[in-house]
Amino acid sequence: MQLNDTFSALADPTRRAIVARLARGEATVGELAAPFDISLPAISRHLKVLERAALISNVRVGKHRRCRLRPEALTGAQDWLEFHRRFWTGSLDRLAAHLKTSPRTKK
Amino acid sequence: MQLNDTFSALADPTRRAIVARLARGEATVGELAAPFDISLPAISRHLKVLERAALISNVRVGKHRRCRLRPEALTGAQDWLEFHRRFWTGSLDRLAAHLKTSPRTKK
DNA sequence: CGATGAATTAACTTACTGGTTATCTAATGC
DNA sequence: GCATTAGATAACCAGTAAGTTAATTCATCG
Numbered sequence: 001m002q003l004n005d006t007f008s009a010l011a012d013p014t015r016r017a018i019v020a021r022l023a024r025g026e027a028t029v030g031e032l033a034a035p036f037d038i039s040l041p042a043i044s045r046h047l048k049v050l051e052r053a054a055l056i057s058n059v060r061v062g063k064h065r066r067c068r069l070r071p072e073a074l075t076g077a078q079d080w081l082e083f084h085r086r087f088w089t090g091s092l093d094r095l096a097a098h099l100k101t102s103p104r105t106k107k
Numbered sequence: 108m109q110l111n112d113t114f115s116a117l118a119d120p121t122r123r124a125i126v127a128r129l130a131r132g133e134a135t136v137g138e139l140a141a142p143f144d145i146s147l148p149a150i151s152r153h154l155k156v157l158e159r160a161a162l163i164s165n166v167r168v169g170k171h172r173r174c175r176l177r178p179e180a181l182t183g184a185q186d187w188l189e190f191h192r193r194f195w196t197g198s199l200d201r202l203a204a205h206l207k208t209s210p211r212t213k214k
Numbered sequence: 215c216g217a218t219g220a221a222t223t224a225a226c227t228t229a230c231t232g233g234t235t236a237t238c239t240a241a242t243g244c
Numbered sequence: 245g246c247a248t249t250a251g252a253t254a255a256c257c258a259g260t261a262a263g264t265t266a267a268t269t270c271a272t273c274g
Contacts, residue, residue: 004118004119008231011114011115014232016110016187019191023191023195024194024195028250028251029251038234041235041252041253042232045231045252046232049231060241063250064250064251074188074191074192078192080117081184085178087130087131088129088131088178119261135220136220137219145262146264148223148263149262153262172222
């Protein structure tokens with residue numbers, strides 16, 4: 001389930017920080033790991049989670065591995081949020097309209 | 108951490124379904140539980156997670172408890188997604204511009 | 215008041231997550 | 245070929261999450 005993976009990937013602050021970092025440009029695993037004081041294997045697994053969610057991709061260049069964001073990845077989550085937010089502000093509008101149309105039809 | 112709560116709340120398909128249902132209008136806990144074949148306590152706890160994420164609120168009406176979505180709740184997550192998506196398509200644009208400006212400055 | 219019905223809380227189980235250290239793989243440089 | 249360096253995998257541990265059934269709260273109805 002793609003949305004599951006996306007949302008749960010983004011639920012972790014370390015992973016969001018990694019995404020934020022990558023939004024500013026590509027980076028190697030080591031560069032990504034540097035700001036955090038957790039072990040490299042931990043970072044490696046975070047990256048794997050992000051990969052499984054299709055949020056990043058990586059390519060081997062020499063002995064480094066260069067990571068980048070995948071532009072299309074966030075759209076699924078964004079669309080979901082957008083759809084439901086609009087839908088229900090829509091309902092609120094309808095409610096407001098209803099209250100306006102039938103002012104004191106209490107009970 | 109608000110974004111944590113929001114994203115992890117939305118990471119669960121049952122909770123997303125509940126949000127989707129509520130986007131179409133208020134409902135009692137029992138009504139929300141009906142479509143699922145999990146126990147009521149399980150639903151109750153899902154609702155609590157959604158509450159903690161400020162995605163829903165509820166009010167007691169008689170012996171029922173009526174739930175509704177909170178319009179402002181999704182915006183935090185949405186803003187985060189929007190910001191980073193734009194930022195990094197921005198970087199891609201800059202990359203494209205760079206490639207265009209200096210066509211074959213290879214290595 | 216006592217019974218019923220809606221929902222939460224408690225206690226428990228199982229599975230997953232995020233971290234660790236230690237080991238392994240693969241590419242570079244001498 | 246061997247040492248070094250970047251990174252991934254393995255094995256393990258502690259905390260959290262999601263589900264269950266049983267017990268509890270709270271409001272209505274008779």
